[in-house]
Amino acid sequence: MYIKRLEGKIAIVTGASRGIGRGIALRLAAEGALVVVHYGTRRDAADETVNVIEATGGKAFAVGADLNTLDGVDRLLKSLDEELIRRTGSNQFDILVNNAGIGTSSLFEETNEGEFDQLFAVNVKAPFFLVQQSLGRLRDGGRIINISSGVTRIAYPSILAYNLTKGALNTFTLHLAKLLGPRGITVNSVMPGIVDTDVNAPWLHTEEGRKFAGEMSALGRVGEPSDIADIVAFTASPDGRWVTGHMLDATGGSHL
Numbered sequence: 001m002y003i004k005r006l007e008g009k010i011a012i013v014t015g016a017s018r019g020i021g022r023g024i025a026l027r028l029a030a031e032g033a034l035v036v037v038h039y040g041t042r043r044d045a046a047d048e049t050v051n052v053i054e055a056t057g058g059k060a061f062a063v064g065a066d067l068n069t070l071d072g073v074d075r076l077l078k079s080l081d082e083e084l085i086r087r088t089g090s091n092q093f094d095i096l097v098n099n100a101g102i103g104t105s106s107l108f109e110e111t112n113e114g115e116f117d118q119l120f121a122v123n124v125k126a127p128f129f130l131v132q133q134s135l136g137r138l139r140d141g142g143r144i145i146n147i148s149s150g151v152t153r154i155a156y157p158s159i160l161a162y163n164l165t166k167g168a169l170n171t172f173t174l175h176l177a178k179l180l181g182p183r184g185i186t187v188n189s190v191m192p193g194i195v196d197t198d199v200n201a202p203w204l205h206t207e208e209g210r211k212f213a214g215e216m217s218a219l220g221r222v223g224e225p226s227d228i229a230d231i232v233a234f235t236a237s238p239d240g241r242w243v244t245g246h247m248l249d250a251t252g253g254s255h256l
């Protein structure tokens, strides 16, 4: 049972159908926020996130949009406007978590232009324009949280194109924090290390993979979505009001 620090707040979590995004949605809802559970293609998984939230007394609804294109960003905002006005009488919200993202398994030498562009489209371009188009909807005193990655601190050249997208996201965080500070809006990055989600399942769910990943962390284990969600909840809450423009390491002390 959590203190209801987010009662009366509305939070949008992109990519909340699965993995880290789902963990964040559950946690923000547990603190009292009405959560918009965004998904790309997995409506079934998004519905499951909503069901879990509602079953525990929380409030949420699902909205789908492919963030690979700017049309998708537009569609997300149009659906949000409709749904929020219908439910609350206004299209204003308080918290935006840019979590939806894709990874890569291509080595530097193998990465082609199409994959490079797609990584930047989903991981950088979509958050950029989603924030830009949300400025009139995000209330003063609001929160923007960008889910970046520990690979912006730890050299991991085997997935270089992905790492660049997260570096860009951290730069976005820094400059947005300055831009939006006068409105009392904080902007932070949260940088997970290896977390047990679908994207890592093929290699992490082996004895060897789990051992390798666990040994990276000073705390000796692999991260769970709730480890990241708890940090996001802090920055989203009134307790996080004096932290902005910050890159919060959420790697469990990996490669210290």
Ligand SMILES: NC(=O)c1ccc[n+]([C@@H]2O[C@H](COP(=O)([O-])OP(=O)(O)OC[C@H]3O[C@@H](n4cnc5c(N)ncnc54)[C@H](OP(=O)(O)O)[C@@H]3O)[C@@H](O)[C@H]2O)c1
Pocket (backbone or CB within 6 Å): 014, 015, 016, 017, 018, 019, 020, 021, 038, 039, 040, 041, 042, 043, 045, 065, 066, 067, 068, 099, 100, 101, 102, 103, 122, 147, 148, 149, 150, 191, 192, 193, 194, 195, 196, 197, 198, 199, 200
């Ligand atoms: N897992 C890790 O170890 C790790 C480490 C560091 C950073 N991160 C970052 O954390 C975030 C979440 O990762 P995760 O591991 O939880 O990923 P995940 O389990 O693969 O889930 C990805 C989420 O993003 C959505 N998504 C993907 N592509 C999309 C698109 N084109 N349009 C709209 N939505 C899309 C998915 O929607 P659907 O369900 O509809 O497909 C899903 O909800 C990502 O930004 C990732 O880079 C993850």
